[in-house]
Amino acid sequence: MSTKAVKRALVIGDGGWGTTLAMLLARRGVSTVLWCHSMEQCEELRSRGENKRFLPGVHLPESLEISADPHSAASGVDLVVSAVPTQFLRSVAGHFEDALPGDAAVVSASKGLEIESLNRPSQILREILGEREVCILTGPSHAEEVARGLPATVVAAANDKALALRVQAAFNGEMFRVYTHTDPVGAELAGALKNVIAIAAGISDGLGLGDNAKSALLTRGMLEMARYGVGLGGKLETFFGLAGIGDLVTTCCSPHSRNRSLGEAIGKGETLQQVLARMNMVAEGVWTTKALFGPEAETEGVSMPIAEQVHAVLFENKSPREAVLDLMRREPSEEMKGLA
Secondary structure, eight states: OOOOOOOOEEEEEHHHHHHHHHHHHHTTTTTEEOOSSSHHHHHHHHHHSSOOEEEEEEEEOOTTTEEEOHHHHTTOOOEEEEEEOOOOHHHHHHTTTTTTTTTTTEOOOOOOOOTOOOHHHHHHHHHHHHOOOOEEEESOOOOHHTTTTTOOEEEEEEHHHHHHHHHHHHHHOOSEEEEEESSSSHHHHHHHHHHHHHHHHHHHHHHHHHHHHHHHHHHHHHHHHHHHHHHHHHOOOGGGIIIIIHHHHHHHHHHTTTHHHHHHHHTTOOHHHHHHHOOOOOOHHHHHHHHTSSOOOOOSSSOOHHHHHHHHHHHHHOOHHHHHHHHTTTTTOOOTTTTO
């Protein structure tokens, strides 16, 4: 993979994060097109000059192109960024199966696990778009802050170091710092799993359990993420960097976090169905939790008690307070058990 500068980029996904990434590239002088899921959304973004639904008040760069046609949007691009919610990624990527140039590099900015297959977003993209090297762009980076120019730091993780360097060069700027990384599996799993722990942290907030409990949830949750991720080929150190602990802290503590907010509402007594019915955006942690304990689950033999209780609360009608009590009543053990 050449490290030559990106000249034209396509961002697939007109949600908050996709729009933000398209804005970052356009602001850095890259010819960029943002693909919308419908012509109506496309026309609305063009006429308003903003993504009112996901990023109200943020002006889109005049140079940013907006298109609802996969073939015209993909014409001549040398970088493709996918920012589609994981559960919709397979169907959306299918629109681009025959549209993308064969040598276009691919960046995955989605976080989650597909329920039916337990596949990571990069695996879905390879299935649909062909065997391409995929760079994972992940880390603590809420779109609401990045789009407004607040500082954020992420990682570009790929097996191909040249691809990671190319993605770094395309996105890195004064207020958006990008580090390269060589563990895409670990980085991608960390980005998915932290959303499950964020729901637990939100439940803790909703129950009013205090700072001690939330700190313990983050710390113990981090160990669950690492156990699972290392078991699937990720590197332990990845989970204690930006892709892991960095993203976990932001997602568990920020008012922008959809997963934390969902958990908080459930902790205060709402049902999952009630919360989802009024949410404007996708809370990936719900579906990642379902995938972790579904028919394709790979959690057998991996100690994940917090994730198990989140699943019980979300999908088995378990009382949040009873779930907390069950966690506290567990048999005492060594702190770092299962990581050696």
